[in-house]
Amino acid sequence: MISTNVSIEHKINWPDLASRGIELYIKRDDLLHTFISGNKWRKLKYNYAAYREGTYKGIVTFGGAYSNHIIATACFCAENGIPCIGILRGEEPERANYILMLAELWGMQLKFVSRTQYRGKDELTEKYLKEGYYVIPEGGENKFGIKGCAEIIGELKNEYDHIFCASGTGCTISGILKGVEDRKLDVKCHGIAVLKQGDFLKEVPLRYGIPDDGLTIHTNFHEGGYAKTSKDLTMFIQRFTQKTGILLDPVYTGKLFNAIFKLVEDNYFESGERILAIHSGGLTGWLSEEMYNSYRKAGL
Numbered sequence: 185m186i187s188t189n190v191s192i193e194h195k196i197n198w199p200d201l202a203s204r205g206i207e208l209y210i211k212r213d214d215l216l217h218t219f220i221s222g223n224k225w226r227k228l229k230y231n232y233a234a235y236r237e238g239t240y241k242g243i244v245t246f247g248g249a250y251s252n253h254i255i256a257t258a259c260f261c262a263e264n265g266i267p268c269i270g271i272l273r274g275e276e277p278e279r280a281n282y283i284l285m286l287a288e289l290w291g292m293q294l295k296f297v298s299r300t301q302y303r304g305k306d307e308l309t310e311k312y313l314k315e316g317y318y319v320i321p322e323g324g325e326n327k328f329g330i331k332g333c334a335e336i337i338g339e340l341k342n343e344y345d346h347i348f349c350a351s352g353t354g355c356t357i358s359g360i361l362k363g364v365e366d367r368k369l370d371v372k373c374h375g376i377a378v379l380k381q382g383d384f385l386k387e388v389p390l391r392y393g394i395p396d397d398g399l400t401i402h403t404n405f406h407e408g409g410y411a412k413t414s415k416d417l418t419m420f421i422q423r424f425t426q427k428t429g430i431l432l433d434p435v436y437t438g439k440l441f442n443a444i445f446k447l448v449e450d451n452y453f454e455s456g457e458r459i460l461a462i463h464s465g466g467l468t469g470w471l472s473e474e475m476y477n478s479y480r481k482a483g484l
């Protein structure tokens with residue numbers, strides 16, 4: 185079982201922050217596990233508990249060809265002796281894909297379905313449920329995922345004015361909101377949308393009956409869309425990593441910290457405020473030809 189003691193909270197030393205009287209802390213959920221990283225482990229935790237309560241043939245889940253959730257599920261299932269199937273969006277890639285290779289190494293059975301079929305996930309879910317599988321939705325977004333992510337808040341040692349995370353499905357930010365709500369904390373919660381048209385993220389907590397007071401979704405830091413990057417973002421990640429020794433991923437946490445630093449520059453925060461950012465992991469996001477090429481294109 186993974187211990188959350190490794191996910192420490194500590195302050196980032198950065199001159200621009202100190203001179204503005206702002207404190208930025210990071211919670212290192214990326215250290216939870218190399219491959220079942222960050223929020224993906226938190227989402228799997230109670231899905232696994234639900235899996236164990238029933239009698240299932242195995243776990244089925246969904247994702248894109250570079251999905252951190254796919255790789256996390258493959259590894260988690262191997263560690264726990266669960267047969268698993270990953271339903272992948274799109275045709276089988278012709279070029280090397282290190283993520284899918286790793287998922288296969290862990291024994292995940294990969295099934296590629298057309299984008300149209302993939303859009304009909306509900307039908308596929310029905311089919312596998314009928315066959316006796318436990319089905320976890322794309323990105324691990326369900327009520328069990330939220331329950332796991334809410335535990336982030338219970339682990340905090342300090343008090344904060346703002347808590348930030350990167351948002352894809354909105355499950356993690358919903359869990360954080362729930363944790364804050366359950367403990368009646370006075371803290372503003374922020375999700376940085378990593379994809380275009382992230383407005384839907386505002387609705388996610390409400391779908392699970394979690395009040396959204398104190399939630400802000402920032403939709404202008406996606407840098408071109410999901411898994412898209414920019415020279416500006418790549419340069420930021422390089423600077424952050426070199427100054428702090430903490431590696432950020434290009435799809436989620438790079439955008440998260442880039443956004444926080446931009447907000448600092450725009451005087452979004454007041455002097456004396458303390459901010460927490462969740463490093464949700466995902467470092468295998470670097471392992472694609474696209475990321476390699478965009479890194480080189482940035483001239484770094």
Ligand SMILES: *Cc1c(COP(=O)(O)O)cnc(C)c1O
Pocket residue numbers: 222223224252253323325350351352353354355356357433436437464465466467
């Ligand atoms: C999947 C992922 C997210 C997105 O979390 P959601 O709960 O889907 O919003 C954030 N960060 C990393 C590193 C991820 O892998």
